[in-house]
Amino acid sequence: MNDIRAKIAEILNKEEDLGEFSANAKEDLIETYDEYDYEELYTDIYVMVKNIEDFYGDHSHPKAAALLESFLLETMVLLKEDPEVIVVESGDFFCRSTSYTPDSEAVMHLFENVVWINSMAELYNQALIDVELTPMDLGIGVVTFPREAISPELEENRQPGSDIEFDYGIDFQNTAMKLAIIANTEGRESIIVNDMAYDFLLEVDKAFFEANLDKDYLKDEEMTVFHGNIVTDDI
Secondary structure: OOOHHHHHHHHHOOOOOOOOOOOOOOOOOOOOOOOOOOOOEEEEEEEEEOOOHHHHOOOOOHHHHHHHHHHHHHHHHHHHHOOOEEEEEEOOOEEEEEEEOOOHHHHHHHHHHHHHHHHHHHHHHHHHHHOOOOOOOEEEEEEEEEOOOOOHHHHHHOOOOOHHHOOOOOOOOOHHHHHHHHOOOOOOOOEEEEHHHHHOOOHHHHHHHHHHOEEEEEOOOOEEEEEEOOOOOOO
């Protein structure tokens, strides 16, 4: 992960000419629970690039797509190399993971992954801006949730190879994806974390959240969340 800058430079230094390219840039409190008593808790991370049309649309540049693909690949590698991550999925505009998080240390470790991913995105976006291309509109949702029993309907209709055959918790509401979608909208920042993840932390880590993230209540989801744009210089 220490060679992210080198990988970005390699993409930008390829022979495609940016000189004739015209960039299509855009003009651009509720109580939480005190504790949980579930036998199994899991955490989903959903990383979404929401302006995918700027990278694969009619006016996009090949270097933009190459930088987007590199960012998603590095995100997937980071998550796959984490021993706490159970499953990783990826697509043209997203990468998501599910992890078993039995204690506060595991939740905070995953949040460190999120900060690293957000910091990588900042480097890729700066590279895009430097060559007058549209940066990624990034959203990262982080959701801790208890394992739920699979309904009889899902059990009966499940297909070979489907998620519900795996022995891990599944957020059937896709909450992390929903949080990623609303990130960077209505004054919220790129990282959004649900209240269960926050409440499961040690007091010292809660203090970090309170100092670096803003608290918000989502009426549609009936959920308290914490949002921020935390980056590290260690990347």
